[in-house]
Every structure is written in C-alpha cells, then in structure tokens.
C-alpha cells in the first residue's frame with residue numbers, strides 16, 4: 565500500500581501561444597479511485613498531465629497534492645510528494661536493461677540520479693514497490709533484457725512498472741493501452757484497477773480506448789477543445805449526447 569493522497573485540480577488553464585489547450589478544468593482524484601480523462605485528438609489530455617506534473621506552466625488554476633499546493637513547484641518536487649506519470653511514447657532508457665530502468669526510476673524519486681551518481685553492485689535489490697510491480701505485471705523473465713528485445717505489450721507494462729517503482733500516491737497514465745490488442749488492454753485495465761484497489765493509489769487514466777475506460781474507471785471527465793464538457797460515471801458518459809456529439813463532430 566502507498567501513502568494515500570488526494571489530487572485536487574481547480575480551474576486549470578493552459579495556453580500555447582494563441583492556442584487555448586485547457587480552460588477551467590476541475591478534477592479530484594481520491595485514493596483508491598481511477599478517474600478517466602477522455603476526449604478527441606487535441607482535446608488537451610496530455611496537456612493536463614503535463615500541467616499537473618509540472619512539465620508545462622498553467623496560466624490559471626491550482627493544483628494540490630493533499631494539503632500542499634504545488635501549482636508553481638518544479639516537477640521533481642511534485643515527484644517527491646508522491647506524484648508519478650507514464651508517457652504515451654514510453655520513454656524507456658534503451659541502452660540499459662529492464663531491471664536498470666526500474667532501479668533508475670525508484671532512485672530518481674529518492675533524489676539520486678542512477679546514471680550519474682551511483683555505481684551499482686551487480687544486482688541491487690528492488691524497492692518493495694518495484695518488486696511488487698515486477699510480480700504483478702509478470703516481468704520477472706524480462707528483467708535482464710534490453711527494452712528493445714521484449715515484445716511491445718511487455719514494454720508498455722515496463723513503463724507502468726517504472727512509474728510505480730517509486731511507490732507514488734498519485735499516478736497519471738498517458739495512454740497506457742496505445743497499440744495493445746483487445747486482450748492485452750483488458751488485462752492492462754485490470755492491472756490499473758489493482759493499483760487503485762489494492763495499492764491505494766489515486767489514478768488518472770488518459771485513454772483513447774473507450775472500452776478500457778468504461779471498464780476501469782470510477783468516473784470519467786470528458787474534454788473537448790480543452791474544455792470540460794461532461795463528468796460522470798462510465799454509464800452516464802456512455803449515454804450523454806454531448807459526448808457523442810464531440811466525437812462525431814471530429815470525424
């Protein structure tokens with residue numbers, strides 16, 4: 565189990581030059597819940613994760629991790645307070661093993677930089693969270709392989725294991741199911757659900773795979789052109805005409 569922490573986002577706004585990427589977005593994620601973020605291409609989903617984690621600076625709004633306001637704090641400080649993310653593009657380090665990718669992630673959160681600061685003994689132990697992720701995600705057999713040598717679906721699991729290796733309270737996943745087939749994404753949805761149910765994380769799930777969102781999330785926020793257009797349970801979202809219109813309007 566992780567330290568339980570609530571993520572609260574109020575009135576978040578982000579602009580890139582003249583483009584309004586997010587406008588007035590509110591979202592709260594309690595420990596043990598999975599909140600989905602859904603919307604057509606360019607709706608602002610990745611921008612939301614970037615702003616919440618400190619990769620881009622918002623023009624309006626506040627971000628709290630529990631009682632601490634982090635709106636203007638550096639990304640690494642947010643990480644120390646228990647926030648972690650995964651990337652749509654995976655961002656694994658390709659010339660070290662899967663094991664070393666997981667070790668590096670856990671150490672970075674402790675303020676050390678594996679690649680520059682540390683000389684490892686041959687096989688240093690994993691953090692409890694990394695060991696649990698290896699077990700739950702079935703990664704034991706690929707630990708000594710390079711990321712490029714393992715199947716794509718397994719690489720995606722490594723990216724999530726890396727994000728949870730530091731035992732985060734708040735986990736933001738950017739399209740973890742991209743490129744997976746139906747069986748793989750159903751399994752991934754169950755793993756993500758377990759991170760909330762059994763580890764106690766507050767999880768944000770950004771996903772294009774609507775079925776996975778529906779099966780995994782407690783609630784879903786729908787964005788369109790950076791604006792929140794609907795928020796509700798998966799079945800409420802499925803029946804909402806405004807959501808359907810947002811998707812049809814783009815195709």
Ligand code: ATP
Nearest residue numbers: 580583584585603604605606607608609610611612
């Ligand atoms: P996708 O589903 O395609 O990943 P998204 O919902 O994650 O899309 P964002 O990538 O957050 O959407 O983009 C939101 C808007 O901001 C889009 O109009 C996009 O073109 C624009 N945008 C994103 N990043 C930048 C940037 N670095 N500079 C300028 N505009 C950007």
